C-alpha cells in the first residue's frame with residue numbers, strides 16, 4: 001500500500017475512479033487491486049482517503065432483478081439530480097464530482113462547445129447506466 005501513488009482530492013488522473021464512481025457508471029472494480037488513492041485534507045483530522053480503481057479493467061455490475069433495480073432507483077432518485085443543471089443525470093452523481101460528468105469542463109469551455117441548452121451537461125440518455133432503466137423522475 002505504501003507504494004501507491006497518492007493524488008490530491010479531485011486531481012486524480014483520468015481513467016481512475018472510486019468505487020462509488022464506478023458504480024455510478026454501472027461498473028465495479030471486479031477484483032482488481034487499488035490503483036491509487038486520493039486524499040482530502042481535513043482540519044485536525046486524518047485526511048479523507050478514497051481508493052481509486054482503473055475504469056478500463058472494471059467490470060459491469062452483476063445482473064440484478066427488476067425488484068432490486070426498482071428499490072435502488074427509488075433510493076437513488078434524489079442523488080441523481082445534478083446540483084449544477086438541476087436535471088436528472090440518469091445516474092447517481094458521484095459526490096466527488098458534484099455534478100454530471102461533462103460539467104467538470106470549465107464553464108467557459110462548456111459554453112464554447114455547447115452554446116445551446118446550458119453548460120453542456122449530458123442529457124439523461126447519453127450516459128445510460130443501469131440507474132436510468134428504472135425510476136426516472138417525473139415532474
Ligand SMILES: [Zn+2]
Nearest residue numbers: 082085100121
Ligand atoms: Zn449537470
